[in-house]
Amino acid sequence: MFEGWDAVVLARAQFAFTMSFHIIFPAFSIGLASYLAVLEALWLATGREVYINLFHYWLKIFAVAFGMGVVSGIVMSYQFGTNWSAFSDKVGPVIGPLMAYEVLTAFFLEAGFLGVMLFGLKRVGPRLHFLATLMVAIGTLISAFWILSANSWMQTPTGHAVNADGQFIAADWLKVIFNPSFPYRLVHMVLAAYLTTALVVGAVGAYHLLRDRHLAGPRVMFSMAMWMATLVAPIQILAGDQHGLNTLEHQPVKIMAMEGHFESHKDGAPLILFGLPNQTAGRVDFAVEVPKLGSLILKHSPDAPMAGLDTVPRENWPPVAIAFWSFRIMVGMGLLMLALGGLSLLMRLTGKFYDSRLLHMFALAMGPAGFIAVLAGWITTEVGRQPFTVYGLLRTVDSASPLAAPAVASSLIAFIIVYFAVFTAGVIYLLRLMAAPPHPGEEGPSHDAPIRSAGITPAAGAAVEGAAE
Amino acid sequence: MIAIDLAIVWAFIIAFAVFVYVVMDGFDLGLGILFPLFPEKHDRDVIMNTVAPVWDGNETWLVLGGGGLMAAFPLAYAVLMPALYTPMIVMLLGLVFRGVAFEFRWRTTKERNKWDVAFFGGSFLATLAQGIALGAILQGVHVEGRHYAGGWWDWLTPFSILTGVSLVIGYALLGATWLVMKTEGELRDRAYHLSWIFLLAMLGAIAAVSLATPFLHVQYTQRWFAWPNVLLTAQVPIAVAVITALLLRSLAKKYDYQPFFLTLALFALSYAGLGISMFPYIVPQSITIWQAAAPANSQIFMLFGVAGLIPLILGYTAWAYWVFRGKVKPESGYH
Numbered sequence: 001m002f003e004g005w006d007a008v009v010l011a012r013a014q015f016a017f018t019m020s021f022h023i024i025f026p027a028f029s030i031g032l033a034s035y036l037a038v039l040e041a042l043w044l045a046t047g048r049e050v051y052i053n054l055f056h057y058w059l060k061i062f063a064v065a066f067g068m069g070v071v072s073g074i075v076m077s078y079q080f081g082t083n084w085s086a087f088s089d090k091v092g093p094v095i096g097p098l099m100a101y102e103v104l105t106a107f108f109l110e111a112g113f114l115g116v117m118l119f120g121l122k123r124v125g126p127r128l129h130f131l132a133t134l135m136v137a138i139g140t141l142i143s144a145f146w147i148l149s150a151n152s153w154m155q156t157p158t159g160h161a162v163n164a165d166g167q168f169i170a171a172d173w174l175k176v177i178f179n180p181s182f183p184y185r186l187v188h189m190v191l192a193a194y195l196t197t198a199l200v201v202g203a204v205g206a207y208h209l210l211r212d213r214h215l216a217g218p219r220v221m222f223s224m225a226m227w228m229a230t231l232v233a234p235i236q237i238l239a240g241d242q243h244g245l246n247t248l249e250h251q252p253v254k255i256m257a258m259e260g261h262f263e264s265h266k267d268g269a270p271l272i273l274f275g276l277p278n279q280t281a282g283r284v285d286f287a288v289e290v291p292k293l294g295s296l297i298l299k300h301s302p303d304a305p306m307a308g309l310d311t312v313p314r315e316n317w318p319p320v321a322i323a324f325w326s327f328r329i330m331v332g333m334g335l336l337m338l339a340l341g342g343l344s345l346l347m348r349l350t351g352k353f354y355d356s357r358l359l360h361m362f363a364l365a366m367g368p369a370g371f372i373a374v375l376a377g378w379i380t381t382e383v384g385r386q387p388f389t390v391y392g393l394l395r396t397v398d399s400a401s402p403l404a405a406p407a408v409a410s411s412l413i414a415f416i417i418v419y420f421a422v423f424t425a426g427v428i429y430l431l432r433l434m435a436a437p438p439h440p441g442e443e444g445p446s447h448d449a450p451i452r453s454a455g456i457t458p459a460a461g462a463a464v465e466g467a468a469e
Numbered sequence: 470m471i472a473i474d475l476a477i478v479w480a481f482i483i484a485f486a487v488f489v490y491v492v493m494d495g496f497d498l499g500l501g502i503l504f505p506l507f508p509e510k511h512d513r514d515v516i517m518n519t520v521a522p523v524w525d526g527n528e529t530w531l532v533l534g535g536g537g538l539m540a541a542f543p544l545a546y547a548v549l550m551p552a553l554y555t556p557m558i559v560m561l562l563g564l565v566f567r568g569v570a571f572e573f574r575w576r577t578t579k580e581r582n583k584w585d586v587a588f589f590g591g592s593f594l595a596t597l598a599q600g601i602a603l604g605a606i607l608q609g610v611h612v613e614g615r616h617y618a619g620g621w622w623d624w625l626t627p628f629s630i631l632t633g634v635s636l637v638i639g640y641a642l643l644g645a646t647w648l649v650m651k652t653e654g655e656l657r658d659r660a661y662h663l664s665w666i667f668l669l670a671m672l673g674a675i676a677a678v679s680l681a682t683p684f685l686h687v688q689y690t691q692r693w694f695a696w697p698n699v700l701l702t703a704q705v706p707i708a709v710a711v712i713t714a715l716l717l718r719s720l721a722k723k724y725d726y727q728p729f730f731l732t733l734a735l736f737a738l739s740y741a742g743l744g745i746s747m748f749p750y751i752v753p754q755s756i757t758i759w760q761a762a763a764p765a766n767s768q769i770f771m772l773f774g775v776a777g778l779i780p781l782i783l784g785y786t787a788w789a790y791w792v793f794r795g796k797v798k799p800e801s802g803y804h
Contacts, residue, residue, distance in 0.1 A: 064572045070525055071568035075561045077532050080539060081550025082557050088550070089615055092543025093767040100540040100771050103533045104778040111529045112785045115522025116792055123792050165615070167543070169764040401551040407621040411558045418562050422569055429576040445575070 008400045010408040011083040014415060016382075018075050020375055021419050025069030027374045030144055030190065031197025032062050033137040035224075036117075040130050049440065050216045057217065057438035058201070061430055063118050063445045068426050070111075072419075083408065087389055087399035094160055094168045094176060095150040102146035110139035118445045144190055152182035154390050155381065156250045168390070180250050184243040185381075191236045192377065195337060196370025198228035202340075203367025206360040208437040213354050217438035223353070226344035226363070233337040240334065241297075247384075248298055251391060253312050254384030257323040259294055260284040261308040268292035269306035274328070277321040282309065284324075318386040326379040333373035340366050475769065476762040479541040480751070482775055486537055488740055490530035492733055497524045499644020501567055501592020502637060503663065504585060512656050513585060515797055517571065519651040522793045524571060526786055528564070541768055544615060545751040545761040551617040552610040553602045553624055560598035566591030593637065600636025604629030607746065608685050612755040628681055635674035639736065642667035646729040653796050664720055664728055672713060675739060679706070682746055686754055689746050705742050712738065 036058055043051035077099070080088045088096075116124060116132040124132070159175025160168045170176045205222030208215055248255045255261075260272045262282045271294040275287035292302040299306070309317055340362055347353045385391050389399040497520050507513055520527075539546040550557060570588035574581050601624060608628055611619035645667055648660035683690040693702045712734045719727035749757045762768065 064576065067525075067569055067572040070528070071565040074528065074532055074564055074568075077535050078550065078557055078561055081535070081546045082554055085547035085551045085617070088539055089543050089547035092539045092546060093763040096536065096540025096543060096763065097767050097771045097774075099536045100533070101774050103529065103536050104774050104782070107529045107532055108526065108778075108782045108786070111526035112782065112789055114525050115789050119522050120792050163764060167764070170766055170770070173766075173770055401554075402616050402618070403551055403554065404621060407554055411554070414558060414562060418565060422565055425573060425580070426569060429573060432576070 005405040005409060007403050007405040007408050008397050010405060010412055011400050011403070012396065014083060014408065014412045015079060016379075017412070018072065018079060018415055018419070019378075021423060022069070022072040022076055023374060023378055024371055025065050025072060026140070026143070027193045027196045027371065028200065029062060029066050029069050030140040030193035031195075032058060032065065033133075033140045034194065035197055035201065036062060037130075037133050037137040038224075040133050044126060044130055050220050053438050053440060053442040054217050054221055056442040056444040059118065059444045061433050064426060064430055064433070066110075066114065068423060072423075075415075082411075083401050083403070084389075084399050085401040087394070090167050090394060090399075091154075091390060092167070094170050095153060097170075098146050098150040098153070098177065102143055102150075106139045106143035106146065109142065110136050113139070121444065141190065144193070145186060148186045148189055149177050149179070149182050152185045153177075153179045155179075155185075155385055156181040157390055157393060168393075181243075181246055184239070184246045187239050188236070188243045188377075191232055191239055192370065192374050194228065195232055195236060196374055198225045198232070199337070199340075199363075199366050199368075199370045201225040202229065202363045203365075204434045206363035207434070209354065210357065210360045210364065212437075215437055217442075219354055221438075222360075222363070226341070226348070226353075229337055230341035230345045233334070233341040237334055237338060240331075245298070247381075251384065252307065253309070253316065254318065254323065254381070255298065256307070256309045256312070257318045257320045257384050258327040258380060259298075260287070260320065260324045261294070261306060262320070263310055264308040265295070265306050267305065268296075268303045269294035269298075269308075271297060275324075277324045279317070279320050316387065318384050323380050323384045326376040326383065330373050330376035330380060333369045333376065336366060336369060337373075475765055475772075476758040478772070479537075479762065479768055480748075480758045483534060483537050483541060484740075484744060486530055487534040488737070490527070490534055491736060491740070493527035493530060494524075495640045495736070496520070496643040496647040496729075497527055498567070498592045498596045499640035499642065499647065501588050501644075502596060502641045503644045503648075504589040504592070506663065507656070507659070510581075515652060515656060516648065517574070517588075519647065519797045521571060523786075523789055524568075526789065528568070531564075537771075540771055541763050542751055542758065542761040543763055545756060545758075547615070548610065548612055548617045548752050548756065549606065552619060553605055554621055556598040556602040556605065556624055560595045560602070563591040563593070563595030563598060567595060592640075596637050596640050597633045600633035601625075601629045603636065603743075604632030607632070607682065607743070607753060609753045609755060612752060628685065631674075631677055631681060635671075635678055638667055638670045638674050639739075642671050642732055643729070643736070646732045650725050650729045651797055653798070661720065661723065668713075668716060668720070668732075671735070675709065675735075678739075679742070688754065692746060702745055705738055705745070709735065709738050 036055060039051050039055040039058070042048070043055060080092075113132040113135040116129065117136050120132065121129045153176055156179050157168075158179045159170060159172040161171045163169050201221050202225030205218040205225060208218035209222055213219075244255070259269075260275060260277050261269060262277075262284065268291070270289040270291045272284055272287050272289045275284035275289070278285050295304040295306055296302045298304075309320070343359055343362060344353065347356045347359050353359070387396050388394060389396050500516050500520060504513065504516070507516060535546075538549075566587040568591075570584045570591065574584035574588070577584070604626070605624035608626060610617060610623065642664065645660050645663040649657055649664060652660065683693055692698060712731055716728060716731040716735065719731060747753055749759070751758045751761050
């Protein structure tokens, strides 16, 4: 079985599959960790019970999501070796240290303080506990920093040289880390994580408001989440635009694929809204396009010439249809988020924020939108980098392990079966937790002796600390 | 500029990370392996709670071991991972089941048994795969140029099965002595009993692996038995005998802490034995640490991070253990 299959295609399918499952959890936990830190800070500052209830409510959800992120992440750190050993040998000296720094500065920080964050409030008191929450939140952001630096270097490699063994080596570490696309990608991804979390929080809040619009917890979380959508969705669209211009500068072929520009346009390229990219024929079938708008957006001038894929050798074309469509899905989601943010602001200003069923239904429907946008965005940028692993320098076919197709196929099937079984169960448990509204006296993941948990407030915690001195 | 051999420094750092992993995740996985021997829900809750706050940090050392290997010895990582393809995949999938079980089993009553089985199965398979991988590395892999050139079942030999089973026994012993330290009453008594059984099994396993290793390669035989090496290498079995005697005594006297830490000492000695066999190879008999080493500037760049951060990491990890110190009382689980 699988003898006739291409091991490289199977290895790519495996990476895409395991990566897509993995990215969902960090995208959620980066935002959620920061949200938890904000909730705990608000509780410490105001002493209002609703904040600690919300904190414990989302902490239980965080624990489940974080666990799934950890186990799917370990798979990624070994997959470079198992399926992409030639890549590891050649590129390991450059991106290996970046990932090692991610482990040292982020993973340990998150994991080391996670136990205290989840189970330690009564053992260490509110202030130290807040420190632990903060460390976990900072850890998730540091993690994003390093892994996006490594990924960005693969997209826009700078600061490197090649040694006698054919390995990439760093000539200038600062240029490697702060490569041209990194700042744009980092901002775009962290904002995406925040938006993703806000949309989930908002959907959960909306779900409970639809059933009872007087619940304190859902009102607070819905309001916080909608502020996030109102403020961050426009910023994200701006950041995405800047990221796109950066891509045009450094990876023009990716933009050609995203835009479906097979042909060059000497005096202004159109913006193709929809169509069916036909890679073989080198054209977009049934294209619906706005003349000159492509040049206006990308070059800020309607008559600016734009080169197309006809200027690029065919063997260097990425799969156009995938990049074209995933990009449109991402942008579509972004526009819907903008609409939700705008509508919620309107309702807020007109005093119908907690009463508008339309707004609540819209917010509920938008719950998964962040995940869809994140996945679509990653597919756009990764597929757009093809047929290279290190853009322009190392081909994907030259990166794979010397494995027989049956080995890769077997492991791919095993991953598909296990991931669907495990993560389906996990998502069901998450939805079950979200389906119950937060209530007064909410417990965290800790089921520690219930008698003591009743009277935990910042004031009481401070008193305990005072007594201990 | 002081002449330091970066490859040797990094070999010790990777070895250290892997050893810390074995020490810390060893008892976690051991608890999973012992799970079927504690069928009561109540006991299982307590067992889970002894490691619930720390397991994630423990597992992170495995990521450092793998990530560090890729960064510091990319050639070794690139050769070994395809050579160990199946054991690695099995280990990763085992760790998926084991890891999610920590959270999932508290989120459902109907399916709790399913996740208890996942916890056991995941722990068992991950451990077996790690042990098999170790044996497969020791017996050497087929390398051509900068690539693994063997088949995808080369790792499977009687020797690698022996090391796989040995590690299962070893982790089970770590788990049992951990429970002795962290629990009370009837649960602890059962853990004592199991510690005896798995200690005897572990001694058998150490003897079997020690006897089999020299037959894998003539180099191993020379390393251990050639004069004057034997003056040094003979210290290892002597130390094993001493630690074993202390361990037996601590179990007989029903001490709380000593059995666990003496078991760790036994692991450390076995690990040192492995180091003696392998050095200076990172892929035995094919690639030395110097051949596999990443360019100096990669190793130096990371050395700053390791020197500054590992002490910090050990510090806050110790703090987390301190926060959750002492016996886990049945009535005050974290969950």
